[in-house]
Amino acid sequence: MLKKYLKYLLPILVPLLILLLPASSFGIAGMTLIEQRVIAIFVMATLCWILEPIPIYATSVLIIVLELLLVSDKGLWFTKLAPPEELGNIINHQTIMGTFASPIIMLFLGGFFLAMAATKYRLDVNLARVLLKPFGQDPKFVMLGLMMITAIFSMFMSNTATTAMMLSILTPVLALFAKKDLGRVAFALSVPVAANIGGIGTPIGTPPNAVALKYLVNENSISFGSWMAFGVPFVVVMLFIAWLLLTTLFPASIKEINLNIKGRFLKTPKAVIVYVTFVTTILLWLMGDLHGMNSYVVALIPVAVFSVFKIITKEDLKKISWDVLWLVSGGIALGVALDKSGLAANAIAAIPFADFHPLLLIVGASVLCLLMANFMSHTATANLLLPLVAALGASMQSLLPYGGEVVLILAVTFAASLGMSLPISTPPNALAYASGHIESKQMAKIGVILGIIGVLLSYAMLYILKQISFIG
Amino acid sequence: MDKINIICVDDEREVLESVSRDLEYFSDMFNIEECESAFECLQLLDELDAQQEYVAVIISDHVMPEKSGVELLTEVALDNRFLGTKKLLLTGLATQADTIKAINNAKLDNFLEKVWDPQELLQTVKELLTEFIVEKGLDYEDYIEKLDAPTLYRLIKA
Numbered sequence: 001m002l003k004k005y006l007k008y009l010l011p012i013l014v015p016l017l018i019l020l021l022p023a024s025s026f027g028i029a030g031m032t033l034i035e036q037r038v039i040a041i042f043v044m045a046t047l048c049w050i051l052e053p054i055p056i057y058a059t060s061v062l063i064i065v066l067e068l069l070l071v072s073d074k075g076l077w078f079t080k081l082a083p084p085e086e087l088g089n090i091i092n093h094q095t096i097m098g099t100f101a102s103p104i105i106m107l108f109l110g111g112f113f114l115a116m117a118a119t120k121y122r123l124d125v126n127l128a129r130v131l132l133k134p135f136g137q138d139p140k141f142v143m144l145g146l147m148m149i150t151a152i153f154s155m156f157m158s159n160t161a162t163t164a165m166m167l168s169i170l171t172p173v174l175a176l177f178a179k180k181d182l183g184r185v186a187f188a189l190s191v192p193v194a195a196n197i198g199g200i201g202t203p204i205g206t207p208p209n210a211v212a213l214k215y216l217v218n219e220n221s222i223s224f225g226s227w228m229a230f231g232v233p234f235v236v237v238m239l240f241i242a243w244l245l246l247t248t249l250f251p252a253s254i255k256e257i258n259l260n261i262k263g264r265f266l267k268t269p270k271a272v273i274v275y276v277t278f279v280t281t282i283l284l285w286l287m288g289d290l291h292g293m294n295s296y297v298v299a300l301i302p303v304a305v306f307s308v309f310k311i312i313t314k315e316d317l318k319k320i321s322w323d324v325l326w327l328v329s330g331g332i333a334l335g336v337a338l339d340k341s342g343l344a345a346n347a348i349a350a351i352p353f354a355d356f357h358p359l360l361l362i363v364g365a366s367v368l369c370l371l372m373a374n375f376m377s378h379t380a381t382a383n384l385l386l387p388l389v390a391a392l393g394a395s396m397q398s399l400l401p402y403g404g405e406v407v408l409i410l411a412v413t414f415a416a417s418l419g420m421s422l423p424i425s426t427p428p429n430a431l432a433y434a435s436g437h438i439e440s441k442q443m444a445k446i447g448v449i450l451g452i453i454g455v456l457l458s459y460a461m462l463y464i465l466k467q468i469s470f471i472g
Numbered sequence: 473m474d475k476i477n478i479i480c481v482d483d484e485r486e487v488l489e490s491v492s493r494d495l496e497y498f499s500d501m502f503n504i505e506e507c508e509s510a511f512e513c514l515q516l517l518d519e520l521d522a523q524q525e526y527v528a529v530i531i532s533d534h535v536m537p538e539k540s541g542v543e544l545l546t547e548v549a550l551d552n553r554f555l556g557t558k559k560l561l562l563t564g565l566a567t568q569a570d571t572i573k574a575i576n577n578a579k580l581d582n583f584l585e586k587v588w589d590p591q592e593l594l595q596t597v598k599e600l601l602t603e604f605i606v607e608k609g610l611d612y613e614d615y616i617e618k619l620d621a622p623t624l625y626r627l628i629k630a
Contacts, residue, residue, distance in 0.1 A: 119629055427613065434617070434619065
């Protein structure tokens with residue numbers, strides 16, 4: 001009985017305990033009250049995201065509000081009574097509130113507008129139909145086509161929406177398979193696997209990438225185009241490996257597959273505006289700084305165009321996944337608090353990380369991330385690990401020969417997307433599992449193998465990027 | 473998790489029990505209610521609404537004393553509190569006039585004939601339940617194991 005309440009009690013009691021402890025008990029010299037409160041908020045966030053007593057986006061909102069109440073310049077009166085040297089760095093409330101509208105959130109909002117307009121004007125289904133044609137009817141190649149299209153779409157749409165769309169195309173076909181034909185499993189698994197992997201391809205492909213952008217600033221900043229320059233090849237190689245794996249582990253005995261997708265390309269003026277805006281936005285993103293705009297500014301162009309031409313209406317606005325945006329905001333706010341309070345720098349100075357071998361750190365952090373991402377939300381995992389990893393990376397001189405903090409951040413970000421061995425790992429996995437064609441054992445087999453290969457491949461990729469001086 | 477109800481209405485005890493039995497599959501996650509008359513059902517609807525519980529599906533017989541199934545479902549269709557509730561008429565004795573009323577006024581979501589195929593009833597309720605949950609914007613992941621996957625794929629857009 002107590003166990004049932006533990007997930008509610010722990011996130012309340014443990015942070016409270018941390019608040020009540022004397023500052024000297026943390027082993028960090030000269031720790032301030034603000035830093036102590038930030039630790040309490042961080043611990044609360046960790047427990048809430050792992051145990052999920054409340055929805056994960058609610059945890060994010062709670063982080064922001066608690067930061068405003070406890071560590072901001074406009075917080076509760078008694079939180080600011082202590083003398084300044086004991087209190088530490090109070091954080092500007094505008095900075096904390098600003099996380100709701102940070103450029104990264106705007107980038108995602110732009111992505112949402114593109115995806116919504118594409119779905120509404122059936123650009124996605126129609127593209128899928130045209131792109132699938134050249135793959136013929138051999139199950140093997142139809143699956144390759146499906147996976148490639150799923151991956152491409154999930155680079156610009158949410159992984160969940162892409163999976164739902166592709167599975168609904170696939171459903172009538174899956175019904176034709178014989179009960180014992182393993183090809184059924186391969187097909188049902190190919191979609192979520194491709195969606196999870198595809199998200200890695202662009203900064204807007206999946207929320208963990210957006211969280212990573214927050215820490216890739218100044219000399220470490222990566223543009224939309226340069227992210228794709230290494231993200232897309234990584235996706236291609238991973239997809240190919242996944243395809244080989246699926247076709248060997250679950251070979252299909254059916255000889256021919258006919259995907260029947262109905263519909264025609266819309267040719268109304270509004271549809272044309274959608275096509276043109278879609279292509280233009282992506283081209284502007286790929287051009288980098290040539291036009292003077294960065295990817296965040298470019299992201300707002302489709303927002304304006306689609307609103308002006310009533311392509312996205314008032315009703316559509318309500319359907320935007322605000323929960324995803326808030327989830328990311330909370331992560332950013334957590335990073336802001338760790339950074340601005342000075343806690344990140346102080347804590348890392350207190351722990352002798354410098355004695356660790358930098359490679360051990362990269363491997364340790366990415367494996368931990370992969371493990372966590374299998375059991376909890378990818379975004380929440382990134383929210384928790386990336387601020388720590390970024391602070392660590394910035395302070396470690398020994399990491400520089402290996403590419404510096406960029407390498408560490410990217411390794412962890414990629415690992416966050418590779419956690420896909422359980423139905424609960426990602427929403428795409430849950431949707432595919434609900435089809436009833438897959439056993440969790442089969443999903444675990446593919447997920448674990450791809451997770452490990454993916455992390456190893458990301459090391460190889462980062463090594464090459466460092467060698468050609470693309471990063472670091 | 474939100475409390476979601478499935479209500480069965482029939483004046484014959486045995487029929488009611490057999491419908492409930494066919495819907496046993498849902499019972500660990502959803503609440504299955506039995507009513508022996510339209511009045512009992514309306515009363516229950518009142519109570520459920522007062523406790524802020526959802527009514528996802530009403531499965532009603534047509535020929536019942538005092539108030540018919542079509543009349544009951546028409547009332548539900550016009551009641552703002554139960555916007556989105558799925559209505560299934562399960563009857564063997566509806567005339568053409570009744571059927572026309574059922575479609576035009578009660579805005580039926582499904583019509584099954586007595587004697588029904590348990591498998592078909594189960595599948596129909598599964599689909600209606602999935603539609604209700606997605607349309608209401610409830611968290612479908614909580615209920616995913618009991619829902620109809622193809623319907624889910626069709627309805628999820630974001």
